[in-house]
Amino acid sequence: MNQPNHLIQKMQQGDEKAFADIYQMYSGAIQGVIYAILRDRELTEEVVQDVFVKVWNNCSSYTVGKGRFYTWLLNIARNAAIDRTRSKDFKNSNKNLATENFVDILSGHDNLSKKMDALGIRKFVEALKPICIQIIDLLYFKGFTQVEAAKEMNSPLGTLKTRARNCINELRNKVKDDTV
Amino acid sequence: MTREEIIASGLLELYVTGSLTQEETLLVEDAIARYPDLVSEIEQIELSLIKLSEATGGRVPDSVWTGIKEQTEKTIPITTRKRNWSSITGWAAAILCFLGLFWMMKNNGDLKEQLEESTTQNELLKEQIELQGVELAETNQLLQIVRSRDFETVNLPGNVAVSPDAYVTVYYNEAEDIAYIDAQGLPTPPKGKVYQVWSLKLEPLTPSSIGLLSDFETTESKFFKVENIPTPEAFGITLEPEGGSESPTLDQLYALGTVAP
Numbered sequence: 523m524n525q526p527n528h529l530i531q532k533m534q535q536g537d538e539k540a541f542a543d544i545y546q547m548y549s550g551a552i553q554g555v556i557y558a559i560l561r562d563r564e565l566t567e568e569v570v571q572d573v574f575v576k577v578w579n580n581c582s583s584y585t586v587g588k589g590r591f592y593t594w595l596l597n598i599a600r601n602a603a604i605d606r607t608r609s610k611d612f613k614n615s616n617k618n619l620a621t622e623n624f625v626d627i628l629s630g631h632d633n634l635s636k637k638m639d640a641l642g643i644r645k646f647v648e649a650l651k652p653i654c655i656q657i658i659d660l661l662y663f664k665g666f667t668q669v670e671a672a673k674e675m676n677s678p679l680g681t682l683k684t685r686a687r688n689c690i691n692e693l694r695n696k697v698k699d700d701t702v
Numbered sequence: 703m704t705r706e707e708i709i710a711s712g713l714l715e716l717y718v719t720g721s722l723t724q725e726e727t728l729l730v731e732d733a734i735a736r737y738p739d740l741v742s743e744i745e746q747i748e749l750s751l752i753k754l755s756e757a758t759g760g761r762v763p764d765s766v767w768t769g770i771k772e773q774t775e776k777t778i779p780i781t782t783r784k785r786n787w788s789s790i791t792g793w794a795a796a797i798l799c800f801l802g803l804f805w806m807m808k809n810n811g812d813l814k815e816q817l818e819e820s821t822t823q824n825e826l827l828k829e830q831i832e833l834q835g836v837e838l839a840e841t842n843q844l845l846q847i848v849r850s851r852d853f854e855t856v857n858l859p860g861n862v863a864v865s866p867d868a869y870v871t872v873y874y875n876e877a878e879d880i881a882y883i884d885a886q887g888l889p890t891p892p893k894g895k896v897y898q899v900w901s902l903k904l905e906p907l908t909p910s911s912i913g914l915l916s917d918f919e920t921t922e923s924k925f926f927k928v929e930n931i932p933t934p935e936a937f938g939i940t941l942e943p944e945g946g947s948e949s950p951t952l953d954q955l956y957a958l959g960t961v962a963p
Contacts, residue, residue, distance in 0.1 A: 523749040538774070545770070549762045554755030570762065571769040578774045589727065592748050593720045624758050642757035661719040662751055663758075668721045683712030690715045694750040 523547075527586050534581050541578055548592065549574065552599045558624040558663040559603040560612070569606055573599045600665035623659035649696040654689030661686060703729075705737045714740065718747045837922075844925055847882060848873050858937055858959030865889060870957040872937045879931050883939075885915055886924040888956060891941055898942045899926075900950050901934035904960075909938065914946045936960040 526547065532540035552573060557566040576598055584594045606612055625647050647655065653675075660671040672682045708714065708730070716722045717730045734740050847853055853873040860868030869887035874880075883899055891897055897915040902908065913928040915921075940947075941954040 523745055523752055525745070541774070542767075545767060548752075549766070550756040550759060551752040552755075552759075553762045553766075554757065554759030557759040558755070566759070567763060567766050567769075570766050571773070574766075574770045575773045578770075588731075589720075590718055590744065590748060592752065593718055597720050624755075642760065643754075646754050646757055658751075658754070661716065661721045663755070665719075666721065668716055668723075671721065683716060684710075685712070686715045686719075687710065687712035690747055690750060693754060694746055697750045697753045700753075 523592070525591050527591075530581070530584070530586060530591055533578075534584075541581075544577075545574055548595055551592075552595060554624075555596060555599050555663055556603040558659075559600065560606060562612075565606060565612065566603075569599075569602050573602050576602070596662075597665070600663075604665070623655060624663050625655050625659075645700070646693065646696055650689065650692055653685065654692060657682070657686050657689050658693070703733065705733070705740065708733045708737070708740065709743055714744050715747050718744060718751060841923070844882070844923070852877060853882075854961065856937055856959050856961050858939065858957035860887070860957050861955050864954060865956050868956050870937075870939055870959070872959070874931070874934070874937075874961065876933070880927065880929050881912070881931055881937075883913075883915065883926045883928060884924065885918070885926060885939075888915075888918075888924075888939070891918055894944050895941050896944050896946060897939050897956070898946045898950065899928055900938045900940065901931050902936040902938055903932075904935045909950050911946060911948075911950075914942075915939075934961055935963075 526544065529540040529543050533544055549570060553566060553570050556569045556573070557563075560566050560569065573595075577595065584591060624643070650658070656675065657671070660666040660674055661668070666674065668679055668682055672679050675682065677685070703711070713722065713726060713730050717727065722730065734744075848855070852875050854876065856872040856874055858870040858872060860866050865888075867887075868889065871884040871887075873882040873884070885897065888897060897918060898911055899913050899915065900909040901912045902910075910932050912931050913926070915926050918924070936959060938950065938958040939956045940950040940952070941956060942951055
């Protein structure tokens, strides 16, 4: 995805229209990441809201050319979602997230979400090997560092990286097939 | 690392997911600077991950954006209002400062004027005090004179035919041949006229002029000194044309009194 540097800079100068455009471009993906962590529609929507308010208030802390804007956004979103998992409300809802990954959304308790979203994710899940699902889940959705992820998977760092390369390549092929 | 090695390493994937160490991140950014077409590779990685998570989360409800607008619109005007407020405060302070400055300058001017006025008044008062000091000294001197034993007091009652209310007192010092005329009891002479003082011998009647009470009106004390007095038997005062006369005009005799033998 082309990074809209022009829009980012306009947003940094306080342009609300540019902020709205950026929201349009990224909110779906950010919501997916947060939902993969929280598994709760209502909480997810709250956190998406918080994240974009943070983006608007702190957008000057991103520097074009220093890292991807999406990665910057991703970090804010994952941190906000993980923060929320530590809240009292969330703990009371008795979720055992450690053993779940984004694929579990398919078997989620939320019937509505199943109907609405399952088809979208299923086509990706079917294209990915289980090991790829784990790697992508850890590195992308859960925000593990490579060391943490390697430890979780009992594999050396180098292997983790090449696996990540291969798995995301599969994903890319699937995306390409879809758009062609 | 060559371009192909970088692509094959998996560094770019972890760059997008934000899983690299700081050194590795710098390494990737350095590689991007050398091979700018790596950006399109990164963009495809990013796009695939974005598509995946979009499929995971589904459609974002409109209420989310409404909530964001509510919060950001709340913050934006507050910051602008804050800015305005501080600038208004600044201008108000500046204007107050200027007003204060002008007020103080005006006050300063007024005070200077007052000071000058006071100084002038002070000087006038000083002059008056000096003048009064002089007058007091003169008065004291006169008092001494009239009290002293060397002076004889001669009362000159007014001439009933001319000026019945008039009276004059003469303090006469025979030894020194001087006299002081207290003319307080005489009316102010008409314009062009002057009182003339005479020393008289009675047998035969021989008047000798001993002086004019010139500047009668302006002499506050109405006390006049006359000298070189031929031994008198009486003193008389007549009203004469300005400059005085050789001999007294008797129908204008205002006061007359004899010296006690």
